Amino acid sequence: MTTSHFGTIRRSFSGELLEQEPLARHTSLRVGGPAELFAVPDNRADLLQLLKTVEEQRVPWFVIGGGYNLLIRDGGFRGVVISLSKLNHMEVTRSGEIRVESGVRNIDLSRLAEAHGLTGLEFLVGIPGSVGGAVRMNAGAHGVEICDHVSSLDILVDGGIRKYAKDSLDYGYRRLQLDYKEIIIGAVFQLASGTPEQVSAAMDACLQQRQETQKVRFPNAGSFFKNPAGQAAWRLIDDAGLRGLIVGGAQVSEVHSNFLINRGGATASNFLQLAAIIKERVFKDCAVQLEEEVQIMGED
Numbered sequence: 001m002t003t004s005h006f007g008t009i010r011r012s013f014s015g016e017l018l019e020q021e022p023l024a025r026h027t028s029l030r031v032g033g034p035a036e037l038f039a040v041p042d043n044r045a046d047l048l049q050l051l052k053t054v055e056e057q058r059v060p061w062f063v064i065g066g067g068y069n070l071l072i073r074d075g076g077f078r079g080v081v082i083s084l085s086k087l088n089h090m091e092v093t094r095s096g097e098i099r100v101e102s103g104v105r106n107i108d109l110s111r112l113a114e115a116h117g118l119t120g121l122e123f124l125v126g127i128p129g130s131v132g133g134a135v136r137m138n139a140g141a142h143g144v145e146i147c148d149h150v151s152s153l154d155i156l157v158d159g160g161i162r163k164y165a166k167d168s169l170d171y172g173y174r175r176l177q178l179d180y181k182e183i184i185i186g187a188v189f190q191l192a193s194g195t196p197e198q199v200s201a202a203m204d205a206c207l208q209q210r211q212e213t214q215k216v217r218f219p220n221a222g223s224f225f226k227n228p229a230g231q232a233a234w235r236l237i238d239d240a241g242l243r244g245l246i247v248g249g250a251q252v253s254e255v256h257s258n259f260l261i262n263r264g265g266a267t268a269s270n271f272l273q274l275a276a277i278i279k280e281r282v283f284k285d286c287a288v289q290l291e292e293e294v295q296i297m298g299e300d
């Protein structure tokens with residue numbers, strides 16, 4: 001990006017803009033080089049204006065949620081990283097729908113449903129991140145996925161917001177089909193009625209189970225690899241004898257072998273090397289090709 005790009009973006013944007021912002025500060029793995037610009041729009045109008053400017057200037061960009069499923073390479077990102085954390089309005093309508101903007105945190109959506117005795121999103125209470133990131137990844141746990149409960153999505157594309165009904169969405173295990181230039185702005189959830197007590201009990205059970213199986217103390221991004229059909233990635237990694245394997249500051253967690261952890265001082269390339277070794281050894285061991293669930297962005 002040139003100084004002229006910076007100036008043009010600055011003049012037309014009213015939200016927060018940070019230059020050379022280390023992305024390690026915005027990702028749960030705590031690695032990754034800087035974004036040339038890190039932009040936090042104040043509202044939808046600000047976001048629309050920013051996108052118009054960066055598109056006109058042909059500056060690369062991508063959207064970040066909570067950064068809990070992201071590995072940013074050590075060279076950072078040459079362009080603008082856009083955080084939607086200030087688009088965080090949520091409400092329950094008279095007809096019992098929940099409408100949220102995509103910067104709302106999963107836990108806040110889950111707790112809002114609980115307060116209104118609406119059931120279906122209990123599993124989300126233990127999944128860190130934003131609703132936009134969760135829908136993008138079709139986050140799930142305990143046999144439920146977020147897209148199961150979406151009734152429609154507001155997607156920003158080509159400068160306008162379009163509503164997509166659930167039956168027009170193409171989604172599956174940890175994926176929602178979207179073009180890379182499509183941004184989830186908001187989502188509507190249609191949930192069944194329960195009681196706050198029932199919903200609270202189900203949430204407690206989800207948190208308890210997580211507590212028992214995922215007591216990982218170091219920075220991580222949750223499951224690093226997707227589970228291959230009918231198999232558990234952690235078991236394949238374990239069977240290949242890789243539990244505890246270390247590359248630099250990155251390690252296969254001793255607690256959960258599909259969690260890769262930052263033991264302190266890890267770089268993105270440590271994680272990428274560790275992931276490459278895991279993929280190679282698991283393939284050699286049982287001819288299964290593991291695929292990263294974590295999204296990898298940025299330059300070396």
Ligand SMILES: Cc1cc2nc3c(=O)[nH]c(=O)nc-3n(C[C@H](O)[C@H](O)[C@H](O)COP(=O)(O)OP(=O)(O)OC[C@H]3O[C@@H](n4cnc5c(N)ncnc54)[C@H](O)[C@@H]3O)c2cc1C
Nearest residue numbers: 065066067068069129130132133134136139140184221222
């Ligand atoms: C301890 C731990 C436990 C976890 N447990 C689970 C689990 O049980 N189940 C599970 O599924 N995941 C789990 N995760 C992974 C992670 O929490 C989820 O994938 C979460 O939904 C990511 O949301 P985020 O806002 O952090 O997204 P980010 O990591 O910021 O982004 C993920 C991807 O979505 C894109 N994106 C983000 N927001 C938008 C948007 N508004 N529009 C379009 N694209 C967007 C980003 O560009 C990126 O490609 C876990 C992670 C951790 C650290």
